[in-house]
Amino acid sequence: MRRWNGWGEATTVVELPAQGAGFLAERLGVGRVLPDATLEEALARVPASRLAAHGLYSIEPHDRLLHARGQSLPDWLALREGAPGLYPDAVAFPDSAGQIRQLLALAQTQDLCLIPYGGGTSVAGHINPPDSVRPVVTVSLARMNRLLDLDEHSLLATFGPGASGPQVESQLRARGYTLGHFPQSWELSTLGGWVASRSSGQQSLRYGRIEQLFAGGTLETFAGPLEIATFPASAAGPDLREVVLGCEGRFGIISQVKVRISALPADERFYGVFLPDWSQALQAIRQLAQARVPLSMLRLSNALETETQLALAGHPQQIAWLEKYLALRGAGVGKCMLTFGVTGNRRQNALSLSQARQHLKAFGGVFTGTLLGKKWAQNRFRFPYLRENLWNAGYVVDTLETATDWSNVDNLLERIEQSLRAALAAQGEQVHVFTHLSHVYGEGSSIYTTYVFRPAADYPATLARWQALKHAASQTIVDNGGTISHQHGVGKDHAAYLLREKGALAIDTLQALSRHFDPAGRLNPGTLLQE
Amino acid sequence: MRRWNGWGEATTVVELPAQGAGFLAERLGVGRVLPDATLEEALARVPASRLAAHGLYSIEPHDRLLHARGQSLPDWLALREGAPGLYPDAVAFPDSAGQIRQLLALAQTQDLCLIPYGGGTSVAGHINPPDSVRPVVTVSLARMNRLLDLDEHSLLATFGPGASGPQVESQLRARGYTLGHFPQSWELSTLGGWVASRSSGQQSLRYGRIEQLFAGGTLETFAGPLEIATFPASAAGPDLREVVLGCEGRFGIISQVKVRISALPADERFYGVFLPDWSQALQAIRQLAQARVPLSMLRLSNALETETQLALAGHPQQIAWLEKYLALRGAGVGKCMLTFGVTGNRRQNALSLSQARQHLKAFGGVFTGTLLGKKWAQNRFRFPYLRENLWNAGYVVDTLETATDWSNVDNLLERIEQSLRAALAAQGEQVHVFTHLSHVYGEGSSIYTTYVFRPAADYPATLARWQALKHAASQTIVDNGGTISHQHGVGKDHAAYLLREKGALAIDTLQALSRHFDPAGRLNPGTLLQE
Incomplete structure (x- = not known):
């Protein structure tokens, strides 16, 4: 059973080790636990729908509550308080492109807004209902989750847009294939959502971002279906795949996705x-990425993330031994943990490993074998579950991310961390901030920053703390040459910063596309583009 | 001195060996030589400009003649006849973004059309003036050819849009870098042109298409400059680089290009x-591409292209020995030549070579070492020069190309070749048709077909032959799952087929973007989108 007010399956629990809570208490002070609402209390607050019952959608309070919010920190707070505030008036579960088209037609005749909904894992407010005079219908694509066609010659698979990560992979693995797209949200997020929000997976070094994996498909729009044929590449004008990628439900609802798969x-x-230190580490991975050694993933934690991960790992005695060994080999205080992977055939992997080791050794790298790599692989989707037990221990955790060119990575990282550390200073609150780089490219890198802080005395004041933190970091990103998102999209939380990043003409261009496909502005208003 | 009515430097001559002419005469009959106009005759036919002299542009007949046509077969015929028919009224040579903006302003006040012009190497009619009541100014970017900035940390280089292939590479090589973008037109084509028409280079397997190399820059539009900041990747909405890529001058004029470079x-x-045969060869390279062996280029000629290349290579005695050797090893009649490259560090290249050899051996591949590869590398930009001496021998050569998914490659290739072989049957004329695959992807491949035929009795009838051939092949492509262009763009010659490929809503979307940036339709009308 999926948690109604948190991440993932209720049976999956990621414990916070005792020394982890101590580590945070030292830095932030003793945690503060806010009271959680029960599901019954939350259901009691769901107002009456503005829509009457209809065969195409449900107006049940339970469905409406469960589709009211995603997984951002404000969403978390709203659900824990049991007070999302805004709810869809109905939730539709179409099982075909035809039903999506019926919903589009209904939106026109009944003056509705529609919100396309994949796995509900947005951390940027993509699927939150707008405060609209029009009734809002959330369109969950959960039932459209099947592998519809497999072209084994062209390594192309056709899926319904609602296939979740496990649904995509299990249907492909049964035939000997993989998509290779593994965002941290993989257990719950969906193929259509990945496309709509330009997702990137943990092994994008090998498999590419969703932009490279998305080969074509269908976007159902108010102007009719936009069918994008598959070609390995084309010079026939601007690539309309790119209008679907990142459209975040503003231009249409994706009804079918064709993806490039791998054996x-x-x-x-x-x-x-x-x-041994951040400066060496940064240089090492930049040069490794630029040398095109065929790795499949790479993640470099800065010194404080390394320290925090080791503290939160449990097994303090083993960690102490590891740290003694590392210190003897030259990686003591200030050391930075790097995880990397090789994926493919054995001969190529052996060479890639050899070249990576040789390269990293020149920067003082201390190789520890596959144990920590295996740990990473085992826990790769578990980090989001930790929010639950941090919350229970009285702490709030959130993350944010960007990407920038290598010449700006260190500068931007430092400024983002500083902006977060300073954001609650007026309240006398500390913020624990650490960062890793993953998704490295020849040109630059993503920057992924985690921040932990204490709740305030109540929910509204806690949300205000988050708003101060988020705004400080977001403004810092766009003022200093970062993109407002490398892998999570714009949603509603980032929309205000897009103008600074892209400029007025670019925003006008996206608005023109929105008007072209959706003249009345019924599709996911407020997401991507501000009203 | 560049040829005014043909390809490249007048001093570069690629001879047609005697046995090559014999080979064609056997298949097509004796060649027919049409009389060429002199430059003086062509200049005498240039009509008076509709524009008065102006500091921003030249109205000299010589400039106007030299910018009237590109390098398509119809362009060749028009120039050889000395009768392009339509000429720009003026040619501007801006040396800055400021001057481009002045030209845009002038176009509005003086009611002009503007045609952005890079190297003039289009083979699809991109830069041919429309038959417009508005005076037409061709905007040559030749003077904006400098390396403006080099970010060695991020491997990003900023260029003027008019930098030709040699200008790009020489300025980068002096600093130890390469762009790695080598289309066959490399000697003359320009960075801005590559971006505007979605070009692909011969080593795209390693370096990527121009879509992957283009990191950002500036498009000067009637709505103001669209500045695209560089990020290694971004999830911040639809990627506006993709509005510039393939816009073919319809949305604006590129004034600056930032590209991702390599050591x-x-x-x-x-x-x-x-x-040994096509069926084995096709399977071999599909699986090689899908196995992700890091090759830098790969080109597979079908049996008739292999035979034709060996016949046109000269050195008949050496070729005879080679063929005897190949036949003994199992590659006799029907054999297909494959050229592939490895680029990078020695250890990786050794492994890639070993894996490729082992793979190809399983398909009966006979390895001949580096001699033919060296020949390919020496001659990689020389094929377009051959049109000159084929013309002088009484034959016309043209090429066309597409791309499709692997499951459709053989079917589409066969249909294209058949459509060309049959296109002049009513006139009793043979067409010599052969094909290679290059630009291979996991999903599919480009298909590059060459066809040779005899001129008719005069220029108009020869053009009519080409039109019959081109239309037959183009309709075959879009009716059978190919893109109308993998690497040369749409221009005017392919615009009529774009609707079949993309559908009405996609065309409407591109029209909406065109209206957004250029409401009065002054920029390169008729290119990409039909009027």
Whole structure:
């Protein structure tokens, strides 16, 4: 059973080790636990729908509550308080493109807004209902989750847009294939959502971002279906795949997705390496990415993330031994943990590993074998569950991310961390902030920052703390050459910063596309583009 | 001195060997030589400009003649006849973004059309003036050809849009870098042109298409400059780089291009392999591409292209020995020549070579070492020069190309070749048609077909032959799941087929973007989108 007010399956629990709570208490003070609403209390607050019952959608309070929010920190707070405030008036569960078209037609005749909904895992407010005079119908694509066609010659698979990560992979693996797209939200997020919000997976170094995996498909719009044929590449004018990628439900509802798949790899391993300091580590991974060594993933934690991860790992005695060993080899205080993977055939993986080791050694890298890599692989989708037990221990955790060119990575990272550390200073509150780089490119890197702080005395004041933190970091990002999102999209939370990033003409261009496909502005208003 | 009515430098001559002419005469009959107009005759036909002299542009007949046509076969015929028919009224040579903006302003006050012009190498009619009541100014970007900035940390270079292939590479190589973008037109085509028409280079397997190399820059539009900031990747909504890529001058004039560059490789080699037949060869390269062996280029000629290349290579005695050797090893009649390259560091290249050899051997591949690969590398930009001496021998050569998914490659290739072979049957004329695949992807491949035929009795009748051939092949492509262009763009010659490929809503969407940036339709009308 999926948690109604948190991440993932209720049976999956990621414990916060005792020394982890101590580590945070030292830095932030003793945690503060806010009272959670029960599901019954939350259901009691769902107002009457503005819509009458209809065969195409449900107006049940339970459905409306469960589709009211995503997984951003404000969403978390709203659900924990049991007070999302705004709810869809109905939730539709179409099972075909035809039913999506019926919903589009109904939106026109009944003057509705529609919100396309995949796995509900947005951390940027994509699927939150707007405060609209029009009734709002959330369109869950959960029933359209099947593998519809497999072209084994062209390595192309056709799916319904609502297929979740496990649904995509299990249907492909049964035939010997993989999509290779593994965002941290993989257990719950969907193929259509990945496309609509330009997702990137943990092994994008090998498999590419969703932009490279999305080969074509269908977007149902008010101007009719936009059918995008598959070609390996084309010079026939601007690429309309790129209008679907990142449209965040503003231009239409995706009814079918064709993706480029791969044969399951023969061999895959992940390794742990420690670099003696951040400056060496940064140079090492930049040059490694630019040398095109065929790795499948790479993640570099800065010194404080490394320290925090080791503190929160449990097994303090083993960690102490590891740290002694590392210190003897030159990676002591200030060390940075690097995880990288090789995926493919054994000969290529052996060479890639050899080249990566040789390269990292020149920067003082201490190789620790596959143990930490295996840990990473085991826990790769578990981080979001930790919010639950941090919350229970009286702490709030959130993350944010950007990407920038290598010449700006260190500068931007430092400014983002500083902006977060300073954001609650007026309230005398500390913020624990740490960062990793993953998704490295020849040109630059993503920057993924985690911040932990204490709740305030009540929910509204806690939300205000988050708003101060989020705004400080977001403004810092766009003022300093970062993109407002590398992998999570714009949603409603980032929409205000898009103008600074892209400029007025670019925003006008996106508005023109929105008007072209949806002249009345019924599709996901307020997401991507501000009203 | 560049040829005014043909390809490249007048001093570069690619001879047609005697046995090559004989080979064609056997298949097509004796060639027919049409009389060429002199430059003086062509200049005498340039009508008076509709514009008065102006500091921003030239109205000299010589400039107007030299910018009237590109390098398509119809362009060739028009120039050889000395009768392009339509000429720009003026040619501007801006040296800054400011001057481009002045030209845009002038176009509004003086009611002009503007045609952005890079190297004039379009083979699809991109830069041919429309038959417009508005005076037409061609905007040559030739003076904006400099390396303006180099970010060695981020491997980003900023260029003026008019930098030709040699200008791009020489300025980068002096600093130890390469763009790695080598279309066959490389000697003359320009960075801005590559971006505007979604070009792909011969080593795109390693370096990517221009879509992957283009990181950002500026498009000057009637709605103001669209500045696209560089990020290694972004999820912040639809990617507006993709509005510039393939816009073919319809949305604006590119004034600056930022590209992703690479360190010069330590090692690069090209190899020749012969496969015993087409069916084996096709399977071999599909699986090689899908196995992700890191090759830098791959080109597979079908049996008739292989035969034609060997016949046109000269050195008949050496070729005879080669063919005897190949036949002994199992690659006799029907053999297909494969050229592939490895580029990078020596250890990786050695492994890639070993894996490619092992793979190809399983399909009966006969490895011939680097000699044919070296020949390919020496001659990689020389094929377009051959049109000159084929013309002088009484034959017309043209090429066309597409791309499709692997499950459709053989079907589409066969249909294209058949459509060309049959297109002049009513006139009793043979057409010599052969094909190669290059630009291979996991999903599919480009298909590049060359066809040779005899001129008719005069220029108009020869053009009519080409029109019959081109239309037959183009309709075959879009009716059978191919894109109308993999690497040359749409221009005016392919615009009529775009609706079939993309559908009405997609065309409407591109029209909406055109109206957004250029409401009065002054920019390159008729290119990309039909009037």
